[in-house]
Amino acid sequence: MLCQNCQKKNATVHLTEISNQNVQKEIHLCDDCAHKQGLPYKAQFSIAEILSGLIEPLMGKAIGEMANLKCQNCGISYVDFKRQARFGCADDYEVFKEGIVPLLERIHGATQHHGKIPSQVNQELLHERKLKDLQRELNQLIRTEEFEKAAEVRDKIKKLKDKATKPNNSKRKK
Amino acid sequence: MNMDKLTNQVSDWLKGSGPDADIIISTRLRLARNIRGFVFLSYALAKQRIEIESFVHEKLKKVPFHDKLIYIQMKDLSLIDRQFLVERHLISQDHAKASSYRAVAVERKETLSIMVNEEDHLRLQVILAGFQLADGWKEINKIDTQMEKYIPYAFSPQFGYLTACPTNVGTALRISVMLHLPALAIARQIDKVLNALSRIKFAVRGFYGEGTQALGDFYQISNQVTLGKSEQEIINEMQNVIPEIIKFERNWREKLLDDNNKKLKDSIMRAYGILRHAETITSEETMKHLSLIRLGINMNVIKDTTLKKINELFIYTQPAHLQKISKRELAPSLRDIARAKYIKAHLN
Numbered sequence: 001m002l003c004q005n006c007q008k009k010n011a012t013v014h015l016t017e018i019s020n021q022n023v024q025k026e027i028h029l030c031d032d033c034a035h036k037q038g039l040p041y042k043a044q045f046s047i048a049e050i051l052s053g054l055i056e057p058l059m060g061k062a063i064g065e066m067a068n069l070k071c072q073n074c075g076i077s078y079v080d081f082k083r084q085a086r087f088g089c090a091d092d093y094e095v096f097k098e099g100i101v102p103l104l105e106r107i108h109g110a111t112q113h114h115g116k117i118p119s120q121v122n123q124e125l126l127h128e129r130k131l132k133d134l135q136r137e138l139n140q141l142i143r144t145e146e147f148e149k150a151a152e153v154r155d156k157i158k159k160l161k162d163k164a165t166k167p168n169n170s171k172r173k174k
Numbered sequence: 175m176n177m178d179k180l181t182n183q184v185s186d187w188l189k190g191s192g193p194d195a196d197i198i199i200s201t202r203l204r205l206a207r208n209i210r211g212f213v214f215l216s217y218a219l220a221k222q223r224i225e226i227e228s229f230v231h232e233k234l235k236k237v238p239f240h241d242k243l244i245y246i247q248m249k250d251l252s253l254i255d256r257q258f259l260v261e262r263h264l265i266s267q268d269h270a271k272a273s274s275y276r277a278v279a280v281e282r283k284e285t286l287s288i289m290v291n292e293e294d295h296l297r298l299q300v301i302l303a304g305f306q307l308a309d310g311w312k313e314i315n316k317i318d319t320q321m322e323k324y325i326p327y328a329f330s331p332q333f334g335y336l337t338a339c340p341t342n343v344g345t346a347l348r349i350s351v352m353l354h355l356p357a358l359a360i361a362r363q364i365d366k367v368l369n370a371l372s373r374i375k376f377a378v379r380g381f382y383g384e385g386t387q388a389l390g391d392f393y394q395i396s397n398q399v400t401l402g403k404s405e406q407e408i409i410n411e412m413q414n415v416i417p418e419i420i421k422f423e424r425n426w427r428e429k430l431l432d433d434n435n436k437k438l439k440d441s442i443m444r445a446y447g448i449l450r451h452a453e454t455i456t457s458e459e460t461m462k463h464l465s466l467i468r469l470g471i472n473m474n475v476i477k478d479t480t481l482k483k484i485n486e487l488f489i490y491t492q493p494a495h496l497q498k499i500s501k502r503e504l505a506p507s508l509r510d511i512a513r514a515k516y517i518k519a520h521l522n
């Protein structure tokens with residue numbers, strides 16, 4: 001890609017004008033032009049750019065099955081998500097889970113929410129869901145013979161079960 | 175009607191008060207929320223957008239704080255009015271640009287705003303003067319908890335609050351602290367700060383976010399990670415980082431005064447002189463001089479004007495504000511004249 005300013009050198013600085021985390025406009029400049037414009041800080045890559053970069057390798061691996069995945073609720077496919085870097089509905093998080101978990105790991109360094117829980121969410125249901133998720137993770141780890149990790153998950157499950165037997169601690173507070 | 179009320183008042187957060195007001199302009203917290211059962215906006219059809227908007231509108235009439243809200247539909251606003259709301263930091267650029275069934279509810283003191291049909295169904299924002307993380311969180315958490323009784327949020331036990339973009343999921347909490355760092359800019363120390371911040375996954379943007387240039391030496395620092403940490407943990411990290419930058423800026427202010435007392439004083443007073451006497455001036459030049467004057471007030475070099483007045487001037491000399499005050503559309507060249515006149519009237 002050529003620098004937008006001088007149209008001569010290769011663009012190496014890729015900026016996105018952003019407001020409130022919303023991608024607006026991309027700017028591509030060569031080092032010299034970026035320097036001349038006195039850009040005060042390191043270039044920020046656009047979210048879409050980062051995301052396609054992150055999803056790309058995953059796509060290669062799982063392209064067979066993942067590419068055909070489609071959300072029944074909003075109708076978008078995994079490929080649509082990859083292109084737009086936006087979900088079509090809340091269900092997509094479950095439907096495309098396999099692709100999304102490693103993506104979130106790379107963006108946030110985590111895949112499990114630890115913050116506020118809306119009061120409308122049934123606490124018991126929540127607890128059950130967590131247990132189920134962990135159980136599934138455990139089974140997967142045993143299947144792939146990752147026993148060290150499996151032991152960690154087993155501890156987590158035990159902790160959760162212990163918690164449930166004690167009253168009045170369904171709300172997580174730090 | 176509604177808009178005139180806003181034009182004639184000064185946003186609470188601009189008043190130049192609050193902790194560390196010499197360096198921190200404002201603390202802003204934003205929560206992204208989507209409503210269970212509706213598709214997300216980038217894939218929503220007009221019909222669905224209308225449904226979401228009227229759903230939210232109805233619910234906002236019922237929340238406990240409803241009588242404090244001014245509800246504005248974007249389609250009812252002129253381009254200038256929309257830009258005015260952007261300049262006030264009440265809506266995003268994106269929200270101003272697209273008109274399709276978007277709205278904003280603004281609390282009378284402009285501390286709270288709720289964008290409807292932005293990237294997510296709801297974007298709650300609380301903005302306070304100075305460095306006020308704890309109070310800001312208390313406020314927005316209260317609003318959010320009141321709203322969730324009326325609006326069922328899209329939430330997953332594993333991923334938290336589900337957002338249209340995976341970069342916001344989890345707490346969906348984005349904290350932005352706006353800092354004024356003129357001494358670090360003069361001393362060319364800004365890059366050091368920015369490099370350190372990027373290493374710990376904090377993002378930095380300019381005054382209105384959109385610009386690549388840090389106009390007026392303003393920097394907005396915000397967290398990037400929203401998943402895997404509790405709200406309190408995100409707040410604590412911010413609480414640890416910002417005071418370091420404040421200290422750095424204060425040290426350089428002192429050092430600059432010692433080192434070349436006359437030189438710095440001279441550029442501050444020259445900036446003051448230009449703004450008090452110019453006949454025509456661009457927004458960019460205004461920001462540059464206002465930044466030095468703001469520094470001058472905080473360093474006791476300028477004593478006959480106030481921080482509040484200068485904070486206001488940063489906002490009121492923006493294009494849409496000038497046109498609202500003049501009550502008519504102005505071409506850029508006429509704006510520059512109106513701007514110079516407005517500044518003169520307020521600094522002399």
Ligand SMILES: [Zn+2]
Nearest residue numbers: 003006030033
């Ligand atoms: Zn170039």
Ligand SMILES: [Zn+2]
Nearest residue numbers: 071074089092
């Ligand atoms: Zn979907």
